[in-house]
Amino acid sequence: MSEAVEREAMEYDVVIVGAGPSGLSAAIRLKQINPEITVAVIEKGAEVGAHILSGAVIDPIAMNELFPNWKELGAPLDTPVTEDRFMMLGPQGSISAPMWGMPRMMNNHGNYIASLGNICRWLAGQAEGLGVEIYPGMAASAPVFDGERLAGVVVGEFGLNKDGTPGPNYEPGMELRGKYVFIGEGVRGSLAKVLKHKYGLSKNSEPEKYGIGIKELWQVPDAAFKKGLAVHTLGWPLDNATGGGSFMYHFGDNYVAIGFVVHLNYKNPWLSPFDEFQRFKHHPDVAPFLEGGKRIAYGARAISEGGLQSVPKTYFPGGVLLGDSAGLLNVPRIKGSHNAMKSGMLAAEAAAAALSSGRAGDELVEYETAFKSSWLHKELKTVRNFKPLWSKFGTIPGGVLGVLDVHIAAALGGWSPFGTMKHGKSDAESTGLAKDHKPIVYPKPDGVLSFDKLSSVFLSATNHDESQPAHLRLRDPSVPIGTNLPKYGEPARLYCPAGVYEVLYDEQGNNPKFQINFQNCVHCKTCDIKDPSQNIDWTTPQGGDGPNYPNM
Numbered sequence: 001m002s003e004a005v006e007r008e009a010m011e012y013d014v015v016i017v018g019a020g021p022s023g024l025s026a027a028i029r030l031k032q033i034n035p036e037i038t039v040a041v042i043e044k045g046a047e048v049g050a051h052i053l054s055g056a057v058i059d060p061i062a063m064n065e066l067f068p069n070w071k072e073l074g075a076p077l078d079t080p081v082t083e084d085r086f087m088m089l090g091p092q093g094s095i096s097a098p099m100w101g102m103p104r105m106m107n108n109h110g111n112y113i114a115s116l117g118n119i120c121r122w123l124a125g126q127a128e129g130l131g132v133e134i135y136p137g138m139a140a141s142a143p144v145f146d147g148e149r150l151a152g153v154v155v156g157e158f159g160l161n162k163d164g165t166p167g168p169n170y171e172p173g174m175e176l177r178g179k180y181v182f183i184g185e186g187v188r189g190s191l192a193k194v195l196k197h198k199y200g201l202s203k204n205s206e207p208e209k210y211g212i213g214i215k216e217l218w219q220v221p222d223a224a225f226k227k228g229l230a231v232h233t234l235g236w237p238l239d240n241a242t243g244g245g246s247f248m249y250h251f252g253d254n255y256v257a258i259g260f261v262v263h264l265n266y267k268n269p270w271l272s273p274f275d276e277f278q279r280f281k282h283h284p285d286v287a288p289f290l291e292g293g294k295r296i297a298y299g300a301r302a303i304s305e306g307g308l309q310s311v312p313k314t315y316f317p318g319g320v321l322l323g324d325s326a327g328l329l330n331v332p333r334i335k336g337s338h339n340a341m342k343s344g345m346l347a348a349e350a351a352a353a354a355l356s357s358g359r360a361g362d363e364l365v366e367y368e369t370a371f372k373s374s375w376l377h378k379e380l381k382t383v384r385n386f387k388p389l390w391s392k393f394g395t396i397p398g399g400v401l402g403v404l405d406v407h408i409a410a411a412l413g414g415w416s417p418f419g420t421m422k423h424g425k426s427d428a429e430s431t432g433l434a435k436d437h438k439p440i441v442y443p444k445p446d447g448v449l450s451f452d453k454l455s456s457v458f459l460s461a462t463n464h465d466e467s468q469p470a471h472l473r474l475r476d477p478s479v480p481i482g483t484n485l486p487k488y489g490e491p492a493r494l495y496c497p498a499g500v501y502e503v504l505y506d507e508q509g510n511n512p513k514f515q516i517n518f519q520n521c522v523h524c525k526t527c528d529i530k531d532p533s534q535n536i537d538w539t540t541p542q543g544g545d546g547p548n549y550p551n552m
Contacts, residue, residue, distance in 0.1 A: 007154065008174045012038045012133075013360075014351055015152055015178035017140045017191060019043035020052060021116065021337045022323030023184035024123040025066055026344030031130035033352040039132045040176055041124075042155050044139040046544040048124040049117035051186075051523060053215060053299045053552045054337060055247050055257060056116040057081060057108055057230055061375070062341035067126070076122055077112040079251035082228030084108045087285065088396075089235040094285045103406040105379065106332055108230050113251035115551045116337055137544035143191055144175050149361065150195065150318035152177035158542050164469045179360040180351045181319035184344065187302040188525035190539050192325040201312035201321070207426040208327060209306040209387060211244065212526045214277045214497050215259035216456075217551060220293030225254045232334070236283065237276050240394040242266045244273075246280060247334060248289060255551070256289060261303060261334070264530050265391055265425070267432035268440070269491040273526075274300075275442040278450035287449055295451065298459040299549050300497040300524040304329045304336065305387050308380040309420060314371065315364045320347045330379055332386045332406060339376050346370045381414040382406060388421035431532040434489035453499040457520050461548040462498070464541055470518040471541040472500065472527065479535040480514035488532050490514070495530050498522045522547045 014030055016023040019041050027039045045051035058077060063070050070077070084107060087094040099107055124134055140153040156173035160166060183192050187210065196202050231248040238244050243263030250256050260277035281287060304310075304327040311328065314321045323340030330336065350367040354360060371377055385405045390398035409416050445451045464471075474480070484490045485503060492501035502515045523546045528538040 005172045007172050009152070009177050010040070010174060012040045012176065012178045013355055014039045014180045014182060015176045016041045016182040016184060017153060018184035018186060018189070019045075019048045019124055019134060019136065020120060020184055020186055020323060020340065021123065022325075022340035022344040023182060024120060024127055024344070025062065025341040026182050026184070026322060026348040027127045027132040028066060028123065028130060029345045029348035030352055031127070031132055033349065034356065035131060037352060037355060040178070041127065041132060041134045042138050042140050042153065042176065043134065043136040044540055044543050045136060045546065046548055047136050048134065049121045050136075050548045051546060052117035052120050053213070053301045053549055054116035055215070055249060055259060055334060056114055056337060057249060057335065058112045058114050058116070058119070059335055059338040060110070060112060062338040062345065066341060066345060073126070074122070076118045077114050079113040079228055081108040081111050081113060081230045083226065083230070085229070085231045087231065087233045089233050089283055089285065091236050092284060094233070101403070103332075103403065103410055105382070105406070105410070113228065113230060113249040113257070117549055117552045119337070139540040139543040140191060141173070141540055143194060144177065148317050150181050150316065152181060153191065156543060160468055160542075162467065162469055167467070179355065180364065182322055182344070182347055183319060183325050184322035184340075185325050187304050187324045188528055188538065189325050192321060195316060195319070195321075196312055199313070199316040201316060205312050206306060206309040206423045208304070208310045209263075209265065209423050210427055210529045211261045211263045211303040211305050212273050212300060212495070212497065212524060213259055213261045213303045214274060214300045215257060215298070215552065216295050217297035218256040218258060218290055218293045218295050219254050220256050220290060222254065224289050224291050224293060225256070226250050234395055234399060237279050238262070238395070240396055242268070242271070243390050243395060248286070256293065258290070263305060263391070264302075264427035264526065265430040267430060268437040269431055269434050269488040269532070270437055270439040270494065272440070272442060272494040274453060274497040278445055279443055281449045290449060295459065297550055297552055298456040299547055299552055300522050300526075302525045302529060305331050306423060307331055307387050308377075308384040309388075309423060311380070314368050317363055318361065320364050320367050322347055328376065328380065330383055332383050332402060339379070342374065342376045343371065346374060378414065382409040385416055385418050385421045388423055389418070391423070427529055428532050428534050431488060431491065431530065433487055453497065454520075457498045457522065460522050461550075462520060462522055462546060463548070464519040464521065464545040466519055468542055470516055471539045472516055472518050472521065473537045473539060475535050475537065479533050481512050483533055484531070484535075485512060492527055492531060492536070495526050497524060497526070501527070
C-alpha cells in the first residue's frame with residue numbers, strides 16, 4: 001500500500017468503521033437525532049454479521065433505549081432466559097452454585113439468548129431504512145490524516161501482489177472522509193492499535209487484558225434441548241491458576257451455542273485453548289446436552305477483559321473509540337454488546353450536538369464526559385476489580401473475592417475495600433518459559449464431541465485470496481525459530497485456534513521452519529495479543545475475506 005497512490009474521496013459527516021453493535025447503534029442514533037446527517041458504515045466482512053461472534057446472552061437495556069418498540073419491529077431477540085445455572089466442574093463431577101448468591105447483574109432474568117450476528121443484520125436493516133449507507137466487503141486498511149487530525153480511512157483496496165506491489169487487477173480503493181470518524185472495529189482492531197499509539201490514548205491506563213473465546217453452534221435433538229437454558233461453568237479442565245470458563249445457551253430452532261473462554265494471561269506456553277475446549281465437551285455434565293446433535297458452525301475471537309482500568313482515552317482529534325475498541329466488556333457478566341450499543345449512542349449524541357452547533361471537527365470531549373455519567377460507566381466501575389482479583393488469587397479464591405467485591409461496590413456506589421486494583425503485566429509478558437512448565441498431552445478428537453482445528457475452520461467458512469500479502473506480519477522473521485521456539489516452545493502453534501502457525505521439520509527432525517497459513521485465519525487477533533515477543537502484527541486483509549459466520 002503506497003502512500004503516494006492517488007485515490008478518489010467521498011465526504012460524509014460521520015464515517016463509522018465496523019458494522020457491529022456499537023457502529024450500527026451510532027449510525028442509527030445519528031439519523032434519529034438528525035436525518036440530514038450523512039453517515040457511512042464500513043464493514044470488512046463479506047456481509048454485515050459475517051465477522052460477528054458472541055455467546056450471546058443479551059441484556060436489552062441499550063436496545064430498549066435505541067428502539068423502545070423493538071419487539072414490534074421484529075428484532076431477533078426471541079428466546080428469553082428461563083433457567084440460569086452456574087457450576088464448578090471437577091474432572092468427573094460438579095457443584096452447582098445458587099444463583100441467589102450472585103450479584104444481581106450476574107443474574108440473567110430478563111435477558112435474551114440470541115445470535116449477535118443476526119442482531120447486527122437486523123440493526124443494519126434499520127439503519128439503512130433511516131438513510132445510513134453501509135458498505136460491506138470493504139476493509140478500512142489505513143487511516144487518513146489531515147495534519148494531526150484523523151480525517152478518514154482508505155477502503156476497498158484490492159489486487160496487491162504477495163510482495164505488496166500492485167498486481168494486474170489492482171484497485172486503489174478510495175478515501176472515505178468524515179468530519180468525525182468512529183472506530184468500532186471490535187477487539188484489538190488494526191486501526192485502533194495505530195491510533196492508540198499515535199495519540200497516546202493508553203498512557204494513563206492499565207495494560208489491556210484479553211481472553212480468547214472459542215464457540216461452536218450445535219443443533220440437537222428434542223431430548224437434549226432445553227429452550228431458554230443458560231449454563232456457565234468454571235474449573236475443569238483448567239487449573240486454579242488459569243482463568244477461564246464456559247458458556248452454553250439453548251435457543252431458537254434446537255440450537256445450542258457452546259463455548260469456552262481462556263484468559264490470555266495464562267503462564268503455561270504448552271496450553272492450547274482450542275484443545276481445552278474440545279476435552280471440556282466430554283465432561284459428564286456437558287456431553288449429554290450435545291448427545292445426538294450435529295456441530296454446524298465454529299469460530300473464535302479475542303475478548304476484552306481489562307475493564308475500567310484499561311479503558312483508554314476514548315476521543316482524539318477527528319474521532320472516537322467505540323465498544324470493544326475501547327474495551328467496554330463486563331467480565332463477570334461475559335457481556336459487552338449492550339455496552340457497545342450504549343457507547344455508540346453516546347458518541348452519536350456528542351457528534352450530532354457538535355455538528356449542529358457548528359463545532360464540526362472539535363474533539364468530542366463530551367463523549368467521554370457522557371460516558372462517565374452513564375449507567376455504562378457505573379456498571380464497569382462496579383466490576384472493575386473482578387478480573388485482577390481472579391488473576392491474583394486464582395479461580396476459586398479470586399472468584400469468591402470478586403463476587404463479594406461486586407456485591408459491596410453495587411451497594412456502596414462503586415466503593416471497594418480494594419480500591420482500584422492494577423493488572424500489572426500484559427498478557428504477552430505473562431507467558432512463562434517452556435522449561436518451567438510441563439507439556440500437556442491432549443486426547444485425540446473422537447469426531448463426535450471433539451474435533452481437530454482444520455475441520456473446525458472449515459465450519460467457519462473462512463476464505464482468503466492467497467495471492468494477496470499475508471495480513472499476519474512478522475516484525476522480525478527470525479524470532480519464531482531463533483527466540484520463541486527455544487524459550488517458549490513457539491506457543492503460536494498452540495494458542496491459535498485455526499492452525500495458522502506451524503513449526504515444520506525436515507525428515508531427520510532438524511532445521512525447524514516457521515510457517516504461516518494465513519488463509520486459515522478466523523480473525524481472532526490472539527496472535528497479536530499473546531505472542532511473548534510481540535513480533536506478530538494482525539492487519540486487515542482485503543475486504544470480504546475471513547470467516548463468514550452464520551447465526552453466531
